[in-house]
Amino acid sequence: MSATMDTESTYSGYSHYSGHSKKAHRQGSRDRHKSPRSKDGSRSEKSVTIQTPPAEPLLGNDASRTEEGQDDNWGETTTAITGTSEHSISQEDIARISKDLEDSVGLDCKRYLGLTVATVLGLLVFLTPIAFILLPQILWRDDLEPCGTVCEGLFISVAFKLVILLIGTWALFFRQPKADIPRVFVFRALLLVLIFLFVFSYWLFYGVRILDSKDTNYQGIVQYAVSLVDALLFIHYLAIVLLELRQLQPMFTVKVVRSTDGESRYYSLGHLSIQRAALVVLENYYKDFTVYNPTLLTASKSRAAKHMAGLKVYNVDGPGNNASGQSRAMIAAAARRRDSSHNELYYEEADHERRVKKRRARLVVAVEEAFTHIKRLQAEEQQKAPGEMMDPREAAQAIFPSMARALQKYLRTTRQQQYHSMESILQHLSFCITNNMTPKAFLERYLSPGPTLQYDRDRWFSKQWTLVSEEAVTSGLQDGTVFVLKCLDFSLVVNVKKIPFIKLSEEFIDPKSHKFVLHLQSETSV
């Protein structure tokens, strides 16, 4: 029954919902991402349904629709757009275009603005000491006191310090930005402001005291430039400490739970702002969490639907009644009703496990057998049998048919078939053959769902994230902070806990104090 839901509700993401139906929301537009290559191949994905106004459900409608599927209110609350002709575009295309537009314009501007400001400031700062040293030489060369060895020594030190500063700045700051964060990065902004003020004040002093008065003590001027470079190196040190070192020491443990299936992980973080912590969590999400598979959730949804479908609540008092009384009545009725859904769940799960195990056994045997047909030729054997030699791709294509069916059946049972196309399987097979992997190594990718990074980008369901937080996202993490990372289909709930203060005390044990006695109690008969 669920197959019908999958295909017919392709366009239901843009329907309007009545006050009652909570179920239509969950069908939503998630299935928009599902490929047209669904299980039910005969149905077309464009269907026509009746659009009804969002009114309270009447008795007559429900009775006729109970056999239609789990979602009884489906007919009243979802709308669908008729099939597309060549000249119109479907809802999907509209959504895609609008998303692309919004992606390209707004965020890039912000990113590049920050980058240009920083670059300009950096260049200015770098050229300032050189300017300090060169300007007197250019403007009033004849009046300057000669300063021989001391100045030359100072020139060398300035040069090397500038080189070190350059290398350090390149190492620290010139990195590919790996993410777009919503608010400005506080510490970076702070540092830029600090540098700007600092250099500005130095220029002010220089301009007033040296340029205007045409100071002739050249050694003093050069020492002034050296002091500027020293101070810049110290600011660079400050930057390292603030941006890199401070968050290294773990202070918080963060629990991340995925809202759809409850998969959870723990991570250790240091002092970070909420947005940076969100970045860390997302980076780890892609490699730690198994890939989000919407088809695995249909079972629990159908159970929930069946539960709701058993009870209908009718509003006989007209509008203006209390909703809370209604829901309480529903819950009480549900508690009293005897239902055996737990029984069904148990047997269904046991059955499913058995099936998966059986298919897995068949798959492993088929793959092992297929791999025995392939043998790597040694160098000298290659000359002997030139006709039969195959490169890895051909070898993969040769053994693939014998295991294809078992693999296909296994993927179907574990509902992973949409993540692996035949081309990708062949590619992986030739990769394994090239690298001398055993059948088990080949199967590792298919036997259980892996992290999101393993799969093709189109199958990810999670590329655009939104940070939902009650506190400002640039504020630091505190014990008990909760924020949510939402993407279209699911969300990650993040709970922050402080690592407890550990009191560690010592106890010294003298190695000579390890002494033992033998406690016997023997009985002898005389």
Place this chain on the structure above:
Amino acid sequence: MSYVPGQPVTAVVQRIEIHKLRQGDNLILGFSIGGGIDQDPAQNPFSEDKTDKGIYVTRVTEGGPAEVAGLQIGDKIMQVNGWDMTMVTHDQARKRLTKRNEEVVRLLVTRQSLQKAVQQSMMS
């Protein structure tokens, strides 16, 4: 019956004379002993004071010479043929009881019921 260091041990004792029974090549007395200064006194089920490291009778075979002579289970052996048994190791005690050239052993044993009987008779 407990041992107070520096004070002589006093106890009410019973004299028991056991005639050894010859069984093949061995002379047996018909009981088992436990305890000794090299053993763990806490595991002794018969002693009143769990630091008492004396030799106790742990089993008496039925119909054996010890039972005939009146030895009871739980008795503490104070002397064997004049040799002290309150401060001996388990093996020394065994040796003292199983000397091959002795046919008769005279034991001094004590038990709690003896002490109580004497007290009662003193009071009455």
